Amino acid sequence: MKTKIVLMIIIVILALSETTKKAIAVNSNYIIEDDVKYYIQTDKSIYDLGENVEMLYEITNIGSEAITFNFSYTPEWNFWVKNSNENLVFQAVTGWWTMGTSFTLQPNDNRDFSYIWDMKNSEGNLVELGAYTVIGGLDANMGEYGYTQVPVGIDIIPEPSAVVLLSLGALAICKN
Secondary structure, three states, rough: OOHHHHHHHHHHHHHHHHHHOOOOOOEEEEEOOOEEEEEEEEEEEEEEOOOEEEEEEEEEEEEOOEEEEEEEEEEEEEEEEEEOOEEEEEEOOOEEEEEEEEEOOOOOOOEEEEEEEOEEOOOOOOOOOOOEEEEEEEOOOOOOOOEEEEEHHHHHHHHHHHHHHHHHHHHHHHHH
């Protein structure tokens, strides 16, 4: 009987700890280079497998003079996702058009780019559980990253219901 109570307490603690971890509102990172702040954000840092990941990449001119960004291709932005082995799992934009574009940021102006990733890899399959890096950047189609890239880490975990089911399975095994 004591074993059942201890296992039930463990189940509740596991479910609550996963819920608490996911309550973190925003997950972000930035770098500053040449009077420009490059910022990446995901809506949280821990996701259940299959959840959408909301990504935001923002560029802000923190200098005192206008800055112009020139591109040979459009779109000029991209988001990449790499697994813990640094392998590219997904990228938002896979085709570019040869069309020169540019934009200018006045002092204190910014430009935002956003994307919602459905946790599927480039082949359309759901990714595995684990640690991933979400990268935002301007892409001048000059290799993997054209301009400044900014990474932020996320973790993909099993759904809390899966944790509870696994715990109940362990409880049933202990009962026998």
